[in-house]
Amino acid sequence: MFSVLTDNWPLFRDGFWLTIRLFLVSGVLSLIIGTVLGAFRVSPVPALRGFGTGYVNILRNTPLTLVFAFLFFGAAKMDLALPNPFWTAVGALTIYTSAFVCEVVRSGVNTIAPGQSEAARAVGMSFFQVLTIVVLPQAFRAIIPPLMSVLIALLKNTTIAAGFSVVEAGSIPAAMSERGENQLVTLLWITIGFLILIVPLIFLQRWAERRTAVA
Amino acid sequence: MSDSDTLTKTGLVTLTGVNKHFGELHVLKDINLSIAKGEVVVVIGPSGSGKSTLCRAINRLEPIDSGDILLDGQALPSEGKALAKLRADVGMVFQSFNLFAHKTILQNVTLGPLKVRKTDPKQAEKRAMELLERVGVANQASKYPAQLSGGQQQRVAIARALAMDPKVILFDEPTSALDPEMIQEVLEVMVDLAKQGMTMVVVTHEMGFARTAANRVVFMAEGEIVEEASPETFFTNPTSRRAQDFLGKILKH
Numbered sequence: 420m421f422s423v424l425t426d427n428w429p430l431f432r433d434g435f436w437l438t439i440r441l442f443l444v445s446g447v448l449s450l451i452i453g454t455v456l457g458a459f460r461v462s463p464v465p466a467l468r469g470f471g472t473g474y475v476n477i478l479r480n481t482p483l484t485l486v487f488a489f490l491f492f493g494a495a496k497m498d499l500a501l502p503n504p505f506w507t508a509v510g511a512l513t514i515y516t517s518a519f520v521c522e523v524v525r526s527g528v529n530t531i532a533p534g535q536s537e538a539a540r541a542v543g544m545s546f547f548q549v550l551t552i553v554v555l556p557q558a559f560r561a562i563i564p565p566l567m568s569v570l571i572a573l574l575k576n577t578t579i580a581a582g583f584s585v586v587e588a589g590s591i592p593a594a595m596s597e598r599g600e601n602q603l604v605t606l607l608w609i610t611i612g613f614l615i616l617i618v619p620l621i622f623l624q625r626w627a628e629r630r631t632a633v634a
Numbered sequence: 635m636s637d638s639d640t641l642t643k644t645g646l647v648t649l650t651g652v653n654k655h656f657g658e659l660h661v662l663k664d665i666n667l668s669i670a671k672g673e674v675v676v677v678i679g680p681s682g683s684g685k686s687t688l689c690r691a692i693n694r695l696e697p698i699d700s701g702d703i704l705l706d707g708q709a710l711p712s713e714g715k716a717l718a719k720l721r722a723d724v725g726m727v728f729q730s731f732n733l734f735a736h737k738t739i740l741q742n743v744t745l746g747p748l749k750v751r752k753t754d755p756k757q758a759e760k761r762a763m764e765l766l767e768r769v770g771v772a773n774q775a776s777k778y779p780a781q782l783s784g785g786q787q788q789r790v791a792i793a794r795a796l797a798m799d800p801k802v803i804l805f806d807e808p809t810s811a812l813d814p815e816m817i818q819e820v821l822e823v824m825v826d827l828a829k830q831g832m833t834m835v836v837v838t839h840e841m842g843f844a845r846t847a848a849n850r851v852v853f854m855a856e857g858e859i860v861e862e863a864s865p866e867t868f869f870t871n872p873t874s875r876r877a878q879d880f881l882g883k884i885l886k887h
Binding site for chain 1: 693695725728732733735745791
């Protein structure tokens with residue numbers, strides 16, 4: 420059992436390292452873009468609201484594999500110069516995950532009593548100030564658990580990149596089968612690898628929930 | 635004619651032909667109202683008469699369908715920076731206080747000056763403490779809103795409004811959510827403000843406050859201003875039937 424891992428250590432190490440990088444980069448980008456989209460969806464400007472709604476409805480309902488395929492193959496057909504596979508995969512994951520982050524942010528904003536933003540507007544704050552100073556800091560507490568679920572889903576979704584010549588952890592089984600290694604043991608090790616990656620996320624969630632606990 | 639002359643003539647807050655619907659419901663019917671600088675206008679009327687909507691329309695928390703609302707001679711902008719700028723000059727005190735739940739009492743009062751007026755932090759804090767002192771909750775400055783009683787929270791809300799040095803303060807049923815024993819402490823602060831010449835629009839059921847502090851009582855029913863008079867005239871000799879009915883119901887006990 421251990422030899423499967425130790426004999427092929429560089430393969431596992433490089434695969435998971437790429438998974439971690441894919442996850443971190445698309446995670447940060449998704450949080451930023453998703454929050455901006457969430458702000459669009461609650462903004463007083465109809466055009467922005469419409470854009471946010473359209474984006475979420477299209478991207479949330481498109482299978483992730485299809486988003487990958489559009490970027491990797493569709494873009495090539497349209498003669499669009501794409502960056503290397505890593506960044507194209509980051510693009511696909513970010514475009515997709517942002518839609519989910521957007522909805523989590525919007526649901527969090529909706530948990531805040533309207534009186535809070537009314538009071539902020541009455542003081543003379545701009546929409547941006549109302550959102551960033553009064554609403555989002557309070558909404559953050561409510562969105563930590565669902566946001567963590569979205570991030571964990573993103574971590575696992577990175578394995579789809581394996582199908583598009585990005586050699587992350589999801590591509591390990593194919594390489595191992597070429598080497599004639601035991602498939603079941605390989606899959607077990609990959610599962611354990613993902614569990615280990617998720618542990619820090621769980622602790623991050625606990626820490627964030629404690630930090631934002633109401634006085 | 636000097637500036638102040640124009641102001642007395644046009645009023646600090648002027649509503650002309652204001653109409654507002656909530657779907658089928660016509661909540662504000664052709665409202666004309668002018669509030670002079672330093673005047674305390676109390677708006678009373680049965681629930682559903684549109685008095686809260688009127689109050690909220692003055693700083694456009696409630697957009698109107700037609701008509702004009704002028705603040706200090708300026709029309710209310712519909713959205714964006716200009717509206718925010720204008721709102722900064724109009725204090726608002728809500729029925730349910732609406733203090734920022736994640737900020738301390740002191741931060742609640744300094745937030746507007748710091749973020750909107752870009753006041754120097756030291757100065758904003760000094761002024762906030764003075765205001766909290768004035769409304770009698772300075773000793774609670776480092777607590778969070780949820781740790782204060784309703785009466786204390788509402789006095790903080792008044793301090794928060796005052797911190798912006800507003801031209802007028804709108805009070806939307808400021809004592810309706812309070813336990814009876816706390817109503818007085820809030821009213822005292824308001825009476826004090828009125829005495830110092832603050833321009834106030836107060837939607838309330840507190841007839842005692844109307845009698846002692848108001849310059850004028852505006853009686854609303856079914857979205858209309860039915861009667862306008864000095865408190866003395868209104869309470870002793872209401873002319874309209876609806877005002878007589880209303881007063882009969884509330885003044886019996």
